[in-house]
Amino acid sequence: LLIDDGSTDSSYQICQRYAKEDSRIKVIKKKNSGLGATRNVGIEYASGQYIYFLDSDDYIEKDLFSTVIPYMSKNKLELCYFSANIIFEERNENFSEDYYYKKNHYHIGSGISIFKQLYNNKEYTCSNCLFIISTDLIKRNNLWVPEGIIFEDNFFSFQLSVLSKRSGVINQSFYNRRIHAGSIMTQNNKMRRYYGHMKVIEDIYTYK
Numbered sequence: 001l002l003i004d005d006g007s008t009d010s011s012y013q014i015c016q017r018y019a020k021e022d023s024r025i026k027v028i029k030k031k032n033s034g035l036g037a038t039r040n041v042g043i044e045y046a047s048g049q050y051i052y053f054l055d056s057d058d059y060i061e062k063d064l065f066s067t068v069i070p071y072m073s074k075n076k077l078e079l080c081y082f083s084a085n086i087i088f089e090e091r092n093e094n095f096s097e098d099y100y101y102k103k104n105h106y107h108i109g110s111g112i113s114i115f116k117q118l119y120n121n122k123e124y125t126c127s128n129c130l131f132i133i134s135t136d137l138i139k140r141n142n143l144w145v146p147e148g149i150i151f152e153d154n155f156f157s158f159q160l161s162v163l164s165k166r167s168g169v170i171n172q173s174f175y176n177r178r179i180h181a182g183s184i185m186t187q188n189n190k191m192r193r194y195y196g197h198m199k200v201i202e203d204i205y206t207y208k
Contacts (some may be wrong), residue, residue, distance in 0.1 A: 001046065002025060003029045028041060037148075039128070050069060066173070079167040081131045100177065101173065104117075109167065115161040128153040131157075137165075164185075
């Protein structure tokens with residue numbers, strides 16, 4: 001699913017070109033409403049067994065799906081975490097080169113147990129781009145990405161992590177995250193960042 005969130009350049013035409021080349025690709029154009037709302041459109045239209053979110057700034061390794069999905073299928077996983085490389089377009093003191101790399105070994109277990117281990121090892125990251133999700137996990141629990149805030153994936157990832165019946169970790173980097181000054185994560189909009197953090201804290205604190 002290629003979802004055009006109200007782009008003003010030639011993105012929509014590029015998406016259409018890819019859809020003509022490969023019948024598996026579906027293109028959806030919508031009014032600009034932000035990342036959370038766009039991902040929710042993806043969830044609504046998703047019909048496959050697994051869901052994966054890919055940020056438009058970044059790219060994945062060619063063997064991501066051919067490696068992780070068979071592993072999930074074999075072990076009946078609802079959630080599978082993996083590592084990422086950082087591609088520095090500009091140096092950023094908030095990120096080390098191994099910021100997204102998981103060094104510890106993890107056995108397959110319940111979502112809560114894996115979440116606790118990752119958190120205690122300081123290897124838990126809330127980015128939706130760093131795991132593949134069973135579609136049933138999302139739709140069974142009627143989960144939606146919070147809309148209208150930045151850090152929208154923090155609470156969504158938390159819910160996925162604790163609700164998963166079986167989770168696993170592959171200690172391999174399949175994702176390539178570009179760090180550049182224009183990204184949402186590196187922009188210095190203090191009020192938006194503060195509100196986003198406070199909303200996530202409130203949602204987690206009140207979560208049943």
